[in-house]
Amino acid sequence: MDIGIDLGTANVLIAVGNKGVVLNEPSVVAFNKKTNEVIAVGNDAYKMIGRTPDHITVVRPLSDGVISDHKMTEKMIMAFIEKVTGKQLFMPNIIMCIPSSITDVESRAVVEAAKIAGARQVYLIEEPVAALMGAGVDISSPNGNMVVDIGGGTTDIAVISMNGVVVKLSMKMAGEKMDKAIVKYVGNRYRVLIGEKTAETAKMAAADVFSPDGSRKVLIKGRHLVRGLPEKIEVNDYDIYEAIIDCVREIIDGAKNVFERTPPELAGDIYRNGIYLTGGGALLYGLDRLMTSELGVKCNIAEDPMSCVAKGTKYAFRNIDKLLDGFEHVSMYK
Numbered sequence: 001m002d003i004g005i006d007l008g009t010a011n012v013l014i015a016v017g018n019k020g021v022v023l024n025e026p027s028v029v030a031f032n033k034k035t036n037e038v039i040a041v042g043n044d045a046y047k048m049i050g051r052t053p054d055h056i057t058v059v060r061p062l063s064d065g066v067i068s069d070h071k072m073t074e075k076m077i078m079a080f081i082e083k084v085t086g087k088q089l090f091m092p093n094i095i096m097c098i099p100s101s102i103t104d105v106e107s108r109a110v111v112e113a114a115k116i117a118g119a120r121q122v123y124l125i126e127e128p129v130a131a132l133m134g135a136g137v138d139i140s141s142p143n144g145n146m147v148v149d150i151g152g153g154t155t156d157i158a159v160i161s162m163n164g165v166v167v168k169l170s171m172k173m174a175g176e177k178m179d180k181a182i183v184k185y186v187g188n189r190y191r192v193l194i195g196e197k198t199a200e201t202a203k204m205a206a207a208d209v210f211s212p213d214g215s216r217k218v219l220i221k222g223r224h225l226v227r228g229l230p231e232k233i234e235v236n237d238y239d240i241y242e243a244i245i246d247c248v249r250e251i252i253d254g255a256k257n258v259f260e261r262t263p264p265e266l267a268g269d270i271y272r273n274g275i276y277l278t279g280g281g282a283l284l285y286g287l288d289r290l291m292t293s294e295l296g297v298k299c300n301i302a303e304d305p306m307s308c309v310a311k312g313t314k315y316a317f318r319n320i321d322k323l324l325d326g327f328e329h330v331s332m333y334k
């Protein structure tokens with residue numbers, strides 16, 4: 001049994017052999033400081049955010065695309081692997097996709113954690129490579145493809161041809177920054193303090209970054225900054241547009257930058273093939289149309305964009321020898 005793990009800043013997905021994605025939970029861990037034990041990971045821990053007594057901490061150990069907490073990251077990985085494999089004796093091979101912004105030392109720590117959890121061999125794969133494979137693209141042919149993977153902490157943009165990354169860019173601008181921008185905007189405009197979870201809900205329900213017209217709206221709750229009391233307000237697509245359009249523009253500029261650095265033959269391929277949008281951020285309402293009009297190249301949301309990376313690890317196992325040839329985007333730890 002081989003295991004593919006998409007260790008995202010927002011969500012962890014695990015794909016197993018021919019079963020596909022078997023686990024999809026938020027990257028959250030709850031820890032008891034008195035007993036030094038992990039109480040819950042994933043969905044169970046997510047429900048505890050902001051609702052715990054003093055001796056319990058709930059953390060997002062990979063927040064903002066950096067490992068803010070090594071120990072917690074390790075414990076979370078181990079707990080997730082155990083959840084999938086049970087306490088069995090066999091040793092799986094693991095292909096893991098980790099946020100591109102984390103350092104060598106940090107990725108070593110992640111690999112160690114996977115080994116402690118019982119991995120025989122651990123391979124690391126770059127996010128855009130896995131994402132493109134998971135979107136169903138044959139990356140081995142001499143044909144250029146471009147992917148824009150917008151996650152929680154990072155946006156990874158890359159042009160890939162013949163199993164190799166030709167041009168790439170990783171930016172710390174993605175879903176979480178948009179949520180923060182919404183919190184700030186609602187505070188300024190309506191004098192209401194909302195949480196980031198609420199901001200994310202508003203983004204999913206009421207965003208329209210292409211042509212806001214007031215038709216998409218949502219009721220959200222927060223606390224009035226002056227009165228201090230609970231307050232319910234309605235925000236619409238104009239609000240969300242105002243709040244996040246600068247974040248979105250930054251991502252589009254990133255894509256332009258990569259496109260400009262792409263050799264002409266490959267640029268021609270991309271023009272024909274279109275650009276693939278993956279990651280949860282690909283679902284931002286209107287983004288595909290806005291990017292298409294700004295870049296002049298058709299931008300398509302990949303099928304099931306949030307599981308592309310996890311699915312891609314499955315294909316990576318089949319082609320591991322070929323991928324290892326290049327070695328720049330897949331590395332192996334024994």
Ligand SMILES: Nc1ncnc2c1ncn2[C@@H]1O[C@H](COP(=O)(O)OP(=O)(O)OP(=O)(O)O)[C@@H](O)[C@H]1O
Nearest residue numbers: 008009010011151152153154175279280281283284
């Ligand atoms: N319908 C939607 N509209 C806008 N944003 C969305 C939607 N659905 C999910 N998202 C956003 O997608 C992000 C999570 O995407 P994803 O699971 O791909 O991230 P990740 O892989 O965990 O992060 P990273 O790749 O940065 O490590 C969150 O910020 C979430 O708010």
Ligand SMILES: [Mg+2]
Nearest residue numbers: 008151279309
């Ligand atoms: Mg991701």
